[in-house]
Amino acid sequence: MVLTPERLRRLALWWLVFLLPLLPLAWLVERALAMDLGADPAQAIVQFTGIWTLRLLFVTLAVTPLRLMFRWAWLQRYRRMFGLYTLFYAVVHLLAFATFILGWRPDLLLRELSERPYIIVGTLALLLLIPLGVTSTRGMQRRLGPKWAKLHRLVYLIALLAMLHFIWQIRSSFQEQLIYGLILAWLLGFRLWKRRRRSRGARRQTA
Amino acid sequence: MLIKKPDPIKASEITPEPIYRNRRLFMQGLAGSAALALSGGAAAIPAYDLDADAPRYPGPDWLQSKLRAGARNEALSTAEKPAPYVNVITHNNFYEFGTGKQDPSRKAQNFKTDPWSVEIAGEVDKPGTYALEDLLQPHGIEERIYRLRCVEAWSMVIPWMGFPLGDLLKRFGPTSRAKYVAFTTLLDPEQMPGQGGFFSTLDWPYVEGLRMDEAMHPLTLLAVGLYGNALPPQNGAPFRLVVPWKYGFKSIKSIVRIELTESMPVTTWNQTAPNEYGFYANVNPEVDHPRWSQATERRLPSSLFSPNIIDTKPFNGYGDQVASLYSGMDLRKWF
Numbered sequence A: 001m002v003l004t005p006e007r008l009r010r011l012a013l014w015w016l017v018f019l020l021p022l023l024p025l026a027w028l029v030e031r032a033l034a035m036d037l038g039a040d041p042a043q044a045i046v047q048f049t050g051i052w053t054l055r056l057l058f059v060t061l062a063v064t065p066l067r068l069m070f071r072w073a074w075l076q077r078y079r080r081m082f083g084l085y086t087l088f089y090a091v092v093h094l095l096a097f098a099t100f101i102l103g104w105r106p107d108l109l110l111r112e113l114s115e116r117p118y119i120i121v122g123t124l125a126l127l128l129l130i131p132l133g134v135t136s137t138r139g140m141q142r143r144l145g146p147k148w149a150k151l152h153r154l155v156y157l158i159a160l161l162a163m164l165h166f167i168w169q170i171r172s173s174f175q176e177q178l179i180y181g182l183i184l185a186w187l188l189g190f191r192l193w194k195r196r197r198r199s200r201g202a203r204r205q206t207a
Numbered sequence B: 001m002l003i004k005k006p007d008p009i010k011a012s013e014i015t016p017e018p019i020y021r022n023r024r025l026f027m028q029g030l031a032g033s034a035a036l037a038l039s040g041g042a043a044a045i046p047a048y049d050l051d052a053d054a055p056r057y058p059g060p061d062w063l064q065s066k067l068r069a070g071a072r073n074e075a076l077s078t079a080e081k082p083a084p085y086v087n088v089i090t091h092n093n094f095y096e097f098g099t100g101k102q103d104p105s106r107k108a109q110n111f112k113t114d115p116w117s118v119e120i121a122g123e124v125d126k127p128g129t130y131a132l133e134d135l136l137q138p139h140g141i142e143e144r145i146y147r148l149r150c151v152e153a154w155s156m157v158i159p160w161m162g163f164p165l166g167d168l169l170k171r172f173g174p175t176s177r178a179k180y181v182a183f184t185t186l187l188d189p190e191q192m193p194g195q196g197g198f199f200s201t202l203d204w205p206y207v208e209g210l211r212m213d214e215a216m217h218p219l220t221l222l223a224v225g226l227y228g229n230a231l232p233p234q235n236g237a238p239f240r241l242v243v244p245w246k247y248g249f250k251s252i253k254s255i256v257r258i259e260l261t262e263s264m265p266v267t268t269w270n271q272t273a274p275n276e277y278g279f280y281a282n283v284n285p286e287v288d289h290p291r292w293s294q295a296t297e298r299r300l301p302s303s304l305f306s307p308n309i310i311d312t313k314p315f316n317g318y319g320d321q322v323a324s325l326y327s328g329m330d331l332r333k334w335f
């Protein structure tokens, strides 16, 4: 295979996009090894991985609007990577919670998963992410055909559940939740707006 | 004031040997506070192994001598191991300085805690506003090592320096109508960035309260220090409440007003979310908060290898001393 400049550029971009989302985790591991996460490293890790799960979910959802607004066709290729990283961070988040906060005590796991509304919606969001991850390959995409797009619309529900999970944790300040909520409103609103424009255009054509 | 790390030059190189040895003994005894070491004297508080590079808070001069005269009240102290000093001063819920656990230790360092005055108001014979120094003048300070149980299901063991709230209240002559005590934290958005927020769900200033018999209970402490030094600003300097059988949010920090009242005071968290935070807020493993089970707690500092989960005890383990205050009350209803 010849490495043309174009192919080289693509390769470099792929590695960049592959490595960037690992940076937060690398930073976290470095802090943890340096024992620099304070008196409650468990909570620090759960909060950090939680917020990065949400951020990566938003990055995934931002691919389509950014691609359309700035005509960044190349971005589309990386959507799956961002989606899989969202799943990856969510799994780390859950494992950190189960390991560092609950110590895998079955009674505590059962209690948290059945009694805390915010944990239940978080778990639901994670569970729904799994089929999306499993069907993210090109082969699956081909095999499922039109059903694939329908299935992957679950990501909107996942985003709403994740946001609810976050909102239910408000204690004395809702600043962060408001900012993330506005971003999500834009990400979803953009799609609604596009759809309405599309359907209005279609109606005009049939009339 | 922050005292920096000890000088890299060995003290033995610049100080005559006997003085050096004396000082070293003293530093071992009194947390190595350089300011205290300069003033010399005997250590009344048992030795603490404080983290060498953590900041020290010697406090104003008038307080230093009081702190140094204090001894540990063994009878009212737990034998459990206190959390390391550095954890106690960097893991704080003090929303006036931000909602992150480390926000207060970052943002409160310039908080002005001296001079400080406190208003005593309401149903007392002698209301008035007093300089903290004068207010504390008749009271001897002692050390009490208490468990602190946060409503967020973590806990720490902390060596406080202080004196019983009851002793202070008695001096001002509570009237027969005094049924409750309300405490207020300083309101100063310039210094306390968390109070200025448009996004805050809390009404400032922070208010907490106790029933009169709770306030007069010998375990209820007004703290002015921890780990043998003055209170760091992030821990509620210069003057805070410590009620060890209640969730931590009852132990109000940086108090500027104490009012005795006839009716139950409206307290901050209770007003914000009455179904989550009761007025009493006694530690109770049988009544969960919607976000946190109260049946267990994580004793901090925890390491990643062991979450350090322990069973939470009724009244945070102080039931023998305080359960009688609530006899006949339905503690599920009055949570």
Ligand code: HEM
Pocket: A043, A046, A047, A048, A049, A050, A051, A052, A053, A054, A057, A090, A093, A094, A097, A119, A122, A123, A124, A125, A126, A129, A162, A165, A166, A169
């Ligand atoms: C897609 C799935 C999920 C997303 C996007 C997500 C996101 C978040 C976010 C943004 C936070 C707040 C972090 C902060 O305060 O800065 C958080 C906290 C938390 N999450 Fe999740 N989460 C997810 C799934 C889960 C699951 C499955 C569990 C457990 C079963 C869980 C348990 C928690 C806990 C316990 C906290 C609170 C930590 C604390 O403040 O004490 N989350 N999560």
